[in-house]
Amino acid sequence: MKAALAELSPAERTAIVMRHWDGCGIEEIAAVLNSSSNATKNTVFRAVQKLRRALTPFLEGKEARAMGMEG
């Protein structure tokens, strides 16, 4: 997870931390990034998309292992 976060650009990291962990609204994040709301939404989306791409192999592996144990 740390490696996935390290792959994000500074703006994406700031945006996702503020949005996901600090619970800030898009307007607040936009103010810090000095950016428009739409551009900030894009930045948050890009961050989630990158994290998703990086985490999916691990999450799918975990799921497969869990199913194997059940079987």
Place this chain on the structure above:
Amino acid sequence: MKHRTEEELIGYRYGEVKEREFITAHLKECAECREELARIETVFGALDAMPVPDPGEDYGERVWRRIASRLDEKRARWWEAFFVPQRLVALGGVAALVILAFVAGRWTKPQISVTEQTDAAKVRERVLVVAVGEHLGRTEMVLMELENAPERKGQKTINISETQHRAEDLVEENRLYRQTALKEGDRAMVSTLDELERVLLDIANSPEEVTPAAFETIRKRIEAQGILFKVRIVKQGLDERKANPEAKPAESQTKVTERKKV
């Protein structure tokens, strides 16, 4: 049935989409989109499970830069604390010492000449001229790459992530130089750097993968603003000032725009 995009579903999960009811209705009917949302939910679950990460080295700096201007008024009143009666006595003592030191200094030390002060200002200006010149050179390269990129009609999407990362770095630099130019009172440079910041932010905040049509829109916007031309003019002025420090600053933005129209 038209499926919902990943972006819409992430926005839906965060409660940030306008047509929320439509998406809810669509999810009831579409098993595929429900599965996609469930997969996104797994990622959110993994994020929730981890401790709050470090938002990055420059997070504090970013927030501070944003709120610093709002604190100016408050900061100006810090000295009011000295008007507490007990502190007035100490303040009087310090003032007496300062006056004494000033008078002693007048008798013993020669004054700093006007020439020395002017020299310091010149050195400061020269450093700014060189640094901004280099910054504009790097920015010019990024803008030229975008403007002169070959047409890619066959491709569905174009990856501009590398240009974006460079634009992000340039935004940070640009802000610092803009602040310095503002302090130096160089209005033409402030105006160009202002416009430049908007263009760079536009590039930095675009999606990483853009369609050829979206890429063309970005390119046309850069062209329409004539920002590359303005950057070249200011850079040329700076190069002249670097070669001849006595030369006057570049022409004002209005004059440049007028000349371009002609």
